[in-house]
Amino acid sequence: MSFMTDRRVDRLTSVLRRRGIVLPSFEIYGGISGLIDYGPVGACIRRRVMDNWVDHWTSHGDIVEIDSPTITPEPVLVASGHVGEFSDLMVECGVCGSAFKANHLAEGRHENPDSLNVDEINAMLKDGIECPTCSESKWSDARSMDLMFSTRIGSKKGGRVAYMRPETAQGMFMLYPALFRHFKQKLPFGAIQTGKGYRNEISPRQGMIRLREFNMAELEYFIDPDEPPSPDLSVWDEKISLIADPEGAHAGEYSMTISEALSSGIVRHPTVAWFLVRTWDFLVGVGIDPARIRFRQHASTEMAHYADDCWDCEVGGEHGWVECVGIANRTCHDLLSHEQHSGSNQLRAWRQYAKPHIEIRDILSPNGSVMGPAFKGAAGVVMDALKELVEIPDSMPFALTLADGSSVEITDEMVTRRSEEVAVHGEWFTPHVIEPAFGIDRIIWHILDHGYTETEKEGENYSIMRLNQSVAPFDVAILPLFDKDGMGHIARQIWASVNSMPGLRGELDANKSIGRRYARVDEIGIPWAITVDHTTLEDGSVTVRRRDDQEQVRASIEDVLSKLASGGISTLF
RNA sequence: GCGGGCAUGGUCUAGUGGUUAUGACAGCAGGUUCCCAACCUGCUAACCCGGGUUCAACUCCCGGUGUCCGCACCA
CATH class of the missing domain: 3.30.40.230 (Herpes Virus-1)
Incomplete structure (x- = not known):
């Protein structure tokens, strides 16, 4: 059995390997540190965590999913700051x-x-x-340091330098123009992306906590900094653990509701506050123990190069408190930097004024018949410069600076001075970005860590993986008490029915004694077990067993199936 | 990346310069039992990789890889 080593973390790791949940990669070739496989059971869990995450955010309505390449050309990562920081x-x-x-x-x-x-x-x-x-x-x-995996796009000599992306976020920034159009050119809106990220860690340790290739899930939420979305936070009444900036005015640890945290000034930004509590919702929803979640505000000295304000969501477990989500106010850093590096003018948003601003401007309107002959071919450039002129000089003639830095003399005859009334309806600005970035592998580790329960059963060690049904590898196990007298046949029919229901998966196990099979399905966290027994042959009823307390009730097959389909199986108890 | 420990079936492990390489649990087949890892019979299945020393290496030595513990690193 797996209870021979004296550390819980070793026993848990052993279960994960033995049951095909998480295993070291490339093991037959000796393994590679920092790379893991999700086995047949673990991949189901990972898929469901990802699905939960995508559903959690897209249900808001103003957040959409995108998908972009993992291979990223160097200039993108120069603009984002990664190349400078990582080299x-x-x-x-x-x-x-x-x-x-x-x-x-x-x-x-x-x-x-x-x-x-x-x-x-x-x-x-x-x-x-x-x-x-x-x-x-x-x-x-x-x-x-070489923390990014580098590669080349195209032939070796003529190829362009590229890197495996260290975060998925840049994909959302690259797609900003398309997102802006998709959302009818109105903020706020967000985009999410899940996928692999790559960091060539010097010394990965702690199993799933520091990986070289890992599952990320990031959300970029674009907002107008002058009108940050401020959702009603009063509907969240749970107390949340917060550790405020140790160098700030509120240094210290708190347990309070999110609206108290915002009104007291500990959380500085209303949209960030909303993401903190929505992150809390997600983690609790996939089975993280609420008592082992806390948010820690970064001190200004440890903030990432792009962040203006930053919170880590830390989850406690076998490896101590581990950063599982980073919630950063990246401000306009990324879009502005990409605008400067790429020369694109599509990385902005339009802010419509409530009322047009009426501006009276003095302008110098060019007199073409004089300027044309005077400047000949350069006349167009001169007139452009005149249009851009902000400070209208009081006296003539004056020196006008052109776009190329040279200057020309403008005389009184060349222009007509007049006042113009202009209605300004709005302005272009660079949106700010709030980014919650989730480390999915770390979250999965903590789901497993928090779910792994060691108990005793009739004097023997017994382990149960208490996973929420939403992330369990299978929803239900179907177990014929014996694989004979037609019980196996009925079990297979139930199995097929379950698998035909959208989103539901059943596992059939007809091997060995019933107790052993219950133990097997408990160990990988299947929340329900349907057992077909002799009574089933007589009246079509089966027993339903609840994993977490091993209670059993009897119900008809039809009733059990319909309650499984409707998600109400727990009402049988 | 540095220093130290460790590396044997799926898992946890015993052990040796020449062995048919322990044992437990898991797994498989059959029997038995007829709702919580029961029992009986049989079976499958392992010495991390590469060099060296030696008549002979799973065992000793060197290197690599992995893993664990400390230090450092972790945008």
Whole structure:
């Protein structure tokens, strides 16, 4: 049995391997650290967690699902900041072992430390930079962090550099123009994407917690920062654990409702508050223990390069408190950066004023018959520059700066000064983005961790995986008490009926004693078991067994099937 | 990435320079039982990979990989 090792986490891991839930990848070739497989049972659980997640967000109505490539050309990740952030050179102190980013050490000694290459960094380190920790100066050679998997698109020589995406978020930003059109050019709206992300971790540990290839599920919610959506939070009356920014005005731990958290100023942004509580809803809905969920606000010093405000949702389990969801206000950082790097003008939204702003503008209207002959071919450029002119000079002539930086002299005869009344109906702006990013594998780990229950049964160790039906690998097990006298036949008919119901899956097990089969289905978390016995042959009734307390009731096959279909099976008890 | 421990059927493990390589549980077939891992019979199934030492290596040595513990890292 699996109760021989003395740590619960080892026994749980053993169950996961033995029952085909989560296993190390490529094991027959020795395995690769940081890569896992979901086996036949685990893949069902993963699929259902993903489906729950997609349904959770798309049910809002203003959030849609998209799907984009995992291979991402380099310029996208330059604009997002990943290439700069990820290409840092690391060095270690040979005396005390502390590790530093090389460009941080070089600050103050070089105008642009980020531009240094490996050799320059190494030379500079030998030149007497001291370790901030121990003040010695014996450095290891600098080496690149290389946290993204790089590849090439196209032939080796002519190909373009690309990386496996480190997050799915960039796909949503790339699709912003299409989303903006889809939503009739009105904020707020959101897009979700689930899929694989890749980080070439230096030293993955802790099984499913730090992976090199992992399942992500991210939502980008685009809002007008001047009118952030503020849903009514009063309908959530659960108390939520919060750990506020240790450097902020509210430093400390709290247990309060989300509306209290917002009104007290601990949560700073109404839309972020809403995502915190909706994240809480999701996690509880897939079976995470509410008592082991907490939200921790990032201190300004640990915020990601793009984030203006950030909360981690941490879940407690065998590996301590683990960040399972990051909720960040990314502001306009990504869209603005992509606009600058790509030159696209489609990454904005239109803010319609309630009333048009009437502006009286002094303008200089060009006098073509004078300017044409004066500037000849350049006349068009000059007139464009005149149109862009914001500060109208008081006196003539004046020097007008053109788009290319040169300037020309504008004389009184070339223009007519007049006042113009302009109705401005709105303005273009770059939307802000609130991003909840879910680590699905970490969440699945905690679902399994929280569900795994070790009990005793008649003096023997017994384990039950208490999964919510919404994430259980099968909804119901169908067990003929014996596979003879027609019981097996009836069981197979029930099995087929269950499997024909949308969204429902049954598992048939006719092997070995009934007690052993109950144990098997308890171990992988199947919430219900239907047993076909001798009485079934007489009156068409079966027993229904509830996993979590092993209670049993008797009901007709028709009744059980219809209650399974309607989701009301628990009303039998 | 550094230091240390570990690596034997599906799982947990015993053990040895020459063995038919333990045992338990799980699994399979049959019997038995007739609602909670019962019992009987039989069966399937393992020494992480690559070098070296040796007449002979699962065992000793070196390297790799994986895993665990500490340190570091984790945008």
